[in-house]
Amino acid sequence: MPDQRELATAAALALPRFVGSTALFHAAVAERMAVTPTELHCLHLLHGGVSDSPSELARLLGISTGAFTRLLDRMERHRLAERAPDPADRRRLVVRPLPDRMAELAELYAPMARFVGERLARLDRRQLTALVGFLTDGTAAAEEASHNLPDVTQAITS
Amino acid sequence: MPDQRELATAAALALPRFVGSTALFHAAVAERMAVTPTELHCLHLLHGGVSDSPSELARLLGISTGAFTRLLDRMERHRLAERAPDPADRRRLVVRPLPDRMAELAELYAPMARFVGERLARLDRRQLTALVGFLTDGTAAAEEASHNLPDVTQAITS
């Protein structure tokens, strides 16, 4: 029976593997939908209602606004999203997800969604609280760490 | 005080955000090291001792062997890894990580590693067991789902 310390080590090892396999899963879904990973990521942001502003979406996706314009072009072509004018500010526009291919997306994610649902249902309140706390704080920590990377400016020769 | 069902929902929502922010963190680290995300991913695989075979690494990274050759070229140029002949099979070669820039990598990951360590230390055995189980099974589920995507072959017109 593993003690607390061993379990913590196991968790620390399992974490990157989980993240890695999840990334590959997303890549596989994107490929199956004939869509780039960035487009898929954007679709998730739109679907989750995180934002509908091009500049903000570009920032969240980690790409430039110029690249986002092209990305939107592709997404419109593939009927994943559409542009709409922003009534409040005529410079801006609003990005809206299209329902056209959402069913397809849901179908691809169904197995994973089912797994998550079933697995979470087997946890009690204390376990779920710990999980939610870890994920939430981890999200904040990752964002904070992204914007606060230590300076390790070393020269690359060649 | 949230009940079990609400907590499960919260966890299901927190999960994709965590994965997303983690992905962006990796991208930020890669950029800071002047390295592509794929190279960084490869570096993790090498560092974790997952494999040292080019074809297997290519498979794990989700790229072709041809692309991996170029990736290895870049990694050698940046002193991240080196090629070595495989004594058992002269077609093969062995990829070895170089210690040169490992300190730099560790430094960039230090904040996140510290967070994970501290956060995990606050959990009890039952909570850790749940977390490890979720991550481990999640990894397996993601891999299985990647290779078993439902057929949603729809035509993209244009």
Add this chain to the structure above:
DNA sequence: GGCAGTCACTGCGCAGGGCAGTGACTGCAC
């Protein structure tokens, strides 16, 4: 009314990756 700032957008160049083919090598069949 001018002016700096912000918005989405566009030409251009770059680089990572896929594809298909190549030579070197292995191990199995016979």
Add this chain to the structure above:
DNA sequence: GTGCAGTCACTGCCCTGCGCAGTGACTGCC
């Protein structure tokens, strides 16, 4: 042993997603 299919890393060629820098439209502050 000798052939032969399979596998290995590698190489041209091409495609495409993205950054960069500049542009016109528009906003809001002074």
